[in-house]
Amino acid sequence: MVNAQAATAEAEPAAPQPITRSSTNGKVLQVGPLKPSLARTLSTDYDALLLPVDESRPAFLATHGDSVNAVVTSGRTGVDAALMADLPNLGAIVHFGVGYDTTDVEVATQKGVGVSNTPDVLTDCVADTAIGLLIDTLRGFSAADRFVRAGRWPREGNVPLTRKVSGSRVGIIGLGRIGTAIADRLAGFGCDIAYHNRREIPGSRYRYATSPADLAASVDILVIAASGGKGTQQLVDRSVLKALGPEGFLINVARGSVVDETALVELLGSGGLAGAGLDVFADEPNVPAELLDLDNVVLLPHVGSGTTATRDAMEALTLQNLDEFIATGTLTTAVVQPKAVRS
The missing domain is CATH 3.40.50.720 (NAD(P)-binding Rossmann-like Domain)
Structure with a gap:
């Protein structure tokens, strides 16, 4: 006789697994704090890494730097030349926000790294x-x-x-x-x-x-x-x-x-x-x-775009840029288009 509890457990469908959209060319890296729902999506759907801000950062970059192909960051954090040097296969820097002055765009351009932001929606x-x-x-x-x-x-x-x-x-x-x-x-x-x-x-x-x-x-x-x-x-x-x-x-x-x-x-x-x-x-x-x-x-504490509707639209455009880069090697709202998809 089959145990009723076991039969019930067998009948229950398996829990859905998160969809991973990691680039076939490498990993996605989150740099700096982001909107919580965006950070969760990067972690669950893209299997993204998170750059440490403590003393473990050098060891993290030594281990994972070569595998990173795309960075998602904000205009408040950005990606400087030193971090780019630790990410030799970086192909794109995707910004949540219209500003990107914290990213060294000149160095990114020299390296062929694409840069995007989220204009218009805010x-x-x-x-x-x-x-x-x-x-x-x-x-x-x-x-x-x-x-x-x-x-x-x-x-x-x-x-x-x-x-x-x-x-x-x-x-x-x-x-x-x-x-x-x-x-x-x-x-x-x-x-x-x-x-x-x-x-x-x-x-x-x-x-x-x-x-x-x-x-x-x-x-x-x-x-x-x-x-x-x-x-x-x-x-x-x-x-x-x-x-x-x-x-x-x-x-x-x-x-x-x-x-x-x-x-x-x-x-x-x-x-x-x-x-x-x-x-x-x-x-x-x-x-x-x-x-x-x-x-x-x-x-005011930098709240210019701080409405639910606008931040949701910024999040959607950030992910659209990331998805397009993963799929085609280009960016939807590029400040600088990537020169080539990294391998």
Whole structure:
């Protein structure tokens, strides 16, 4: 007689096994923290390795470095030249995020390593963040909220008057996808909009300024939407900030590296600028302590694209790039296409 428990166990279907999409040319490596669901997918569906951040890293790379063909990382972590040297068969660096300034793209290009990011899918949310940050900064809403919560309204009366947003003169550094989306939103506020890029955009309806300083001197609000990296390192330097002046506001939703943060902190503290709205910083997650008590500064923890819908779309595009590289050796949204599939 068959044992009932055994018969039941035999009748139960086997647990589904994870689908592994590892490249036939090598392993996938996760570098740095990623969205939890993306990290789980890389581990379960791609059998991805995870780069250690402790003292075991050299031994890990000595053991596994030759086998890695694709890296998935974020714009906050990236892949530098030293790590690329430890991954001799690397074929592609896939970024979760639009930024890739933490990756040495020049070295990647020299080595024939492809680089991708996730453009377009986060444009709207970052542009929305810029508008919200701009309004909050000029109108002092966050400071007013703190004022009410501290019980100061009954004791001290009304908060000081603030600055009007509609009709302001706004300059945008970096009129790409995100910069254009910001400009188009501000046009609805009746703002006079100008911009600075490395080159003038033919047919743009917005006024072009030949330098960041010239742009800053002609506007009330300077919005930074330029890409990070060597080409824009401290593009907004002390001279640009001084041109913006004591009545001017700075809004940054791009990268902290684009601004001379030391000069920014000094001018905000001394009255050299009217205020700033910052979603990004030079040494994240560290924020200059001098900014923490300033009511004319709004500080956000790099949340420009931080909505569920946008982060899900970024995850899907990251995996699409990885799948395409594994299948064909190319990238869907390439900054640099791989030269050849590594063997």
